[in-house]
Structure formats: structure tokens, C-alpha cells
Amino acid sequence: MQGRCSLRVQQRCRHGRIAGLRSVVLTCRLLSAARSVTSAATPPAAGAGAPVAATQDASCPLLAMPWSRRTALLGFSVLSGVALNLGGSGTAAAAPLLRSMGWTVESELTVLNDLEHPIKIYWLNYDGDAELFGSLNPGSVFTVKTYESHAWRFVDSSTGYTVAEHVAAAGQQVVRVASKTGGVVAYTTAQSPGLAAPQQRTLAGRGSGGAGLAQQEQLAAPSATEPPRPLEPSSPAPPPAAFEGFDGLGNDEAAYSLAQLREVSIYPGGGNVLLLLPGSDTPLEVALAGPEALSLVAATGSLEQRRPSTLGTWTRSLMASGVEVRRVCITRMVDGIFYSRIVLSRPNEPGGGSEAGASSLCSLDATPGDSLSLALALRRPIYVNNEVVRLHRSVMDVFIRRREAMEAAAASGVFDEAAEAEADRAAQDALDSITRAIPSAPRAVHDLQLDHTLSA
The missing domain is CATH 2.60.40.780 (von Hippel-Lindau disease tumour suppressor,  beta domain)
Incomplete structure (x- = not known):
């Protein structure tokens, strides 16, 4: 040492x-x-x-x-x-x-x-x-x-x-x-x-x-x-x-794929949204908490109420201050949780050498639910990082291969518990190799209350 x-x-x-x-x-x-x-x-x-x-x-x-x-x-x-x-x-x-x-x-x-x-x-x-x-x-x-x-x-x-x-x-x-x-x-x-x-x-x-x-x-x-x-x-x-790249984090536009919102569903305590990705028949599923799911449904205009909603107040506040939402970027996955950013364009302060009417970009961290709600309410594009797309396709390929293996075993007449266990083992090994490339977040171990303060 x-x-x-x-x-x-x-x-x-x-x-x-x-x-x-x-x-x-x-x-x-x-x-x-x-x-x-x-x-x-x-x-x-x-x-x-x-x-x-x-x-x-x-x-x-x-x-x-x-x-x-x-x-x-x-x-x-x-x-x-x-x-x-x-x-x-x-x-x-x-x-x-x-x-x-x-x-x-x-x-x-x-x-x-x-x-x-x-x-x-x-x-x-x-x-x-x-x-x-x-x-x-x-x-x-x-x-x-x-x-x-x-x-x-x-x-x-x-x-x-x-x-x-x-x-x-x-x-x-x-x-x-x-x-x-x-x-x-x-x-x-x-x-x-x-x-x-x-x-x-x-x-x-x-x-x-x-x-x-x-x-x-x-x-x-x-x-x-x-x-x-x-x-x-x-x-x-x-x-x-300072804003960097396409998402504010330094990545180029080529690192992202344009996604289309396909379906929003809610259930007691939460919901999910399906994003259609280019070149894939299986949409990307993003789980939402209860308030986020309701906010996303409200963004479709189907839950318009007499008084302004939180999302409506948020969007009108941005527009009143001259801030424009450019796009929403789903940037990464950490421990199965999606991270996203909202890219905004805001007018520059008067003076300071900037041209009249000039604006600058900024990028804010946000949950996928809030980001997608804002994008849907204002009709702004949604982008997904290509690495997230690749991980999604890899996981889907594992399940497709397992299903095909089970169907082939059933067609040949050798479908039994041993064949099913072998297919499950191969699928689990493939999933483990994929998840090792997914970033991990810290995990709290314990929080102790001690009976006296430290002395130095």
C-alpha cells in the first residue's frame, strides 16, 4: 500500500x-x-x-x-x-x-x-x-x-x-x-x-x-x-x-434511433408504454409508476379535465417562458431501469454578445414517464439509444430461440422435462451474458444508528 x-x-x-x-x-x-x-x-x-x-x-x-x-x-x-x-x-x-x-x-x-x-x-x-x-x-x-x-x-x-x-x-x-x-x-x-x-x-x-x-x-x-x-x-x-452532442451528454445523433409510441396501458398501481423501434417487430416496453401512467394517458387528451392538470401547467409554463422542447432521448438502462433526458431550447439572455432571437440548448434528467408524457403532449420526437435497442433485441432473440427450440422438440416427439430444462439453461446463460454488459447501480447494505459520536 x-x-x-x-x-x-x-x-x-x-x-x-x-x-x-x-x-x-x-x-x-x-x-x-x-x-x-x-x-x-x-x-x-x-x-x-x-x-x-x-x-x-x-x-x-x-x-x-x-x-x-x-x-x-x-x-x-x-x-x-x-x-x-x-x-x-x-x-x-x-x-x-x-x-x-x-x-x-x-x-x-x-x-x-x-x-x-x-x-x-x-x-x-x-x-x-x-x-x-x-x-x-x-x-x-x-x-x-x-x-x-x-x-x-x-x-x-x-x-x-x-x-x-x-x-x-x-x-x-x-x-x-x-x-x-x-x-x-x-x-x-x-x-x-x-x-x-x-x-x-x-x-x-x-x-x-x-x-x-x-x-x-x-x-x-x-x-x-x-x-x-x-x-x-x-x-x-x-x-x-455545457450542452454536448445530440442528447446533451456528448453522443451524436447517429447513436440514436427514432421510436414511435405504439400503445399506452394502465392497471392498478402502474402501467406501461410500448415504443416501436426500427427494424424490430417487438416493441420496447417501458414500465411506469401509477402517477406517470395517468400523466401519459392525460397527454393523449383522453382525460382532459375542467381545471389544468400538472402536465398541462408544466407545458404551458414552458411555452410562456419561451422554452421549446426539442426531443426526448432514452439514454441508457441501469439495473433494468431506463434513463432519459429532455432536450430544451431556451432563449438567450439579452446582451452578452448573443444575436437577437438566438437560443441555446440544455439537457435535463427526467424519468421516462415524465419525458414521454411531455413529448406526447407537445408532439415531439422520441429517440432511443442504439445500445438500449441492441440490448432489447438481444433479449428478445433469446426468448425467440427458446420458443423455437421447444417447438422443434415438440414436433420431433422428444419434448420432455429434460429438453425443457436444457432450453431453460441455454436461455439463462445467454441472458446472463447480456446482463453483464448492463451498468449496475449501488445497493444500500445497512443503516445503523450508533449510540455516541466519534471522537478525534
Whole structure:
């Protein structure tokens, strides 16, 4: 594990994952001499990223953390302590483009909240959007099964400010969020066995589903020369990044196929919608929650009421403000859940060098139900990522082959339980090979309320 402590701090500075801070300080013992590594969010000097030998400095005040009962419970050794200098405002603006990348190398992340107020835990998904995983009260512990390169954000529940961010490594880790001299200290610890060897990490685009596995598993890092942007007090996420590509994520139009809405059905507690895809006789089925299903039916005009509906108010508000819905894109599938984005065109602010009547595009994360309802109400096109189309066809082909095998066995007179079991086994193996290429989301393990706060 020598060299990992110094390497992590230098990567954090170079990538700017905690933007807006004045400095990041780590005191450790390098080559038998105590040194202090201080770095701002600026381009590193030549050779700054090279790993160096490092061991734990027991004299460092940040690392002297008598966790007593909790340390014995978790059994982790402290490897590094990173002080987050939040400045006078107490905020740390999150750097743009930080997002999760890979889903093959498992990691277990435990978050300890040693602040005097609750924090919210957000997972930054594969598109860079924040997904709330829960609220952590003071003195509580939250453990989640995640993956190497998955990005996490910790937000003050009372102010909405980002207090820390963390990118998971392989193996088991503990992130302790604690107050120190008016700021916040995030102590990152890890267990030495089973950690993956350091690999080259390069900047990757924000493209979704269609990218290859190698690109998906690279760790995205925002440019160190890009100035940090402050967070709004009411928002846990940074301002939206510049619009890229056809969907706002960097993918070209060629990465998508135009779909047609074929059928909407509702049942008690939910519903589904069928999208007809080019070159396929089997439509793509998207499951909807109860309110989403009703909203989609209302978008057809068959449930028009006396007073405005939520969808109607939403659409009229967009039109009154000059915002135009261009298209809806279903971007990817994660653990069987479809992700989508709404592409909007909004008028530019007067002045600022833009031409009169000019507009700019933006892309918003939304559920498929809301996206499809808006597209149907405003008669806007619906696009599906080609990778989602490919996965859908692959799954359908598995079931078609199984049905054909069963029909052939019945026609030849050898249909029995053994033949059916063999067909089921072949179908399951084929489905497993397909689902391994589908991204996975983190899974919460347990949430413990502990009887006393941590001491440092």
C-alpha cells in the first residue's frame, strides 16, 4: 500500500473533484522525512502524478483518530486524512463532469457522519446526475455496495451546500465526515487486502450507452484549469454543464434511433408504454409508476379535465417562458431501469454578445414517464439509444430461440422435462451474458444508528 496515500491526494488536486477549496493538505512521512503536500486546483507540476513511497505518519494530527468501538467494529486502518478548507462561506462547489464510470470492480463504502447536523448522500450516476440515496443523521453509519470509480457527494441537509465528494476505489473504504476548525474533514480509510493496482486514468466524455466498456471504466476528471462555479444554497448539484452532442451528454445523433409510441396501458398501481423501434417487430416496453401512467394517458387528451392538470401547467409554463422542447432521448438502462433526458431550447439572455432571437440548448434528467408524457403532449420526437435497442433485441432473440427450440422438440416427439430444462439453461446463460454488459447501480447494505459520536 505504499504510495497510495500520496497518489490519492495528488489525483484529487489534479482532477479538481473538490472545487472551490483554497488548499488540500496532507501530512505524511515520505522517505523518513515529514513533508507537507499542498496543492490548489491548478495544473500540477511535472511529475506530480508519479507515485511515491509513503507510510502512515502517526504524529499527524489528522490521522490520530481513536475510533475505539467503531474502529474495532469496522476493522479498518487509516491511510490518509484530507482536510477540506471550505473558506469563509463554508461551501465547496462541486466540479462539473464528475460522474460514475465502471461497474465491474466491486467496492464497499461506509460513510460516518460526525457533523452536528444531517447530511444527504448522493450518487453521481453514469450521466453525472445526482441521485439521492438517503439522509444520514449525526453519529450514524451508512454502508453501500458500490463499484470502483463511482462518485459520491455529501450535502448539508440544512443549507444544501456540498461539503465533500468522494470517488470510490476497489475494496472496502470508510469516509468519515467530521468538523475541524470550522471546516469539514473527510477522512478516507481503506483495507489493504484486495485493492486494485493503480491504473492510468484519463478524461472521458460524457457519452452514454453506446460507449465501449474500456471507455466506460475510465475515471472522468474535470479540467484543472476550469474555474470552479459556486453552488446555489438550494441546490445539491453544480450548475449544468455545457450542452454536448445530440442528447446533451456528448453522443451524436447517429447513436440514436427514432421510436414511435405504439400503445399506452394502465392497471392498478402502474402501467406501461410500448415504443416501436426500427427494424424490430417487438416493441420496447417501458414500465411506469401509477402517477406517470395517468400523466401519459392525460397527454393523449383522453382525460382532459375542467381545471389544468400538472402536465398541462408544466407545458404551458414552458411555452410562456419561451422554452421549446426539442426531443426526448432514452439514454441508457441501469439495473433494468431506463434513463432519459429532455432536450430544451431556451432563449438567450439579452446582451452578452448573443444575436437577437438566438437560443441555446440544455439537457435535463427526467424519468421516462415524465419525458414521454411531455413529448406526447407537445408532439415531439422520441429517440432511443442504439445500445438500449441492441440490448432489447438481444433479449428478445433469446426468448425467440427458446420458443423455437421447444417447438422443434415438440414436433420431433422428444419434448420432455429434460429438453425443457436444457432450453431453460441455454436461455439463462445467454441472458446472463447480456446482463453483464448492463451498468449496475449501488445497493444500500445497512443503516445503523450508533449510540455516541466519534471522537478525534
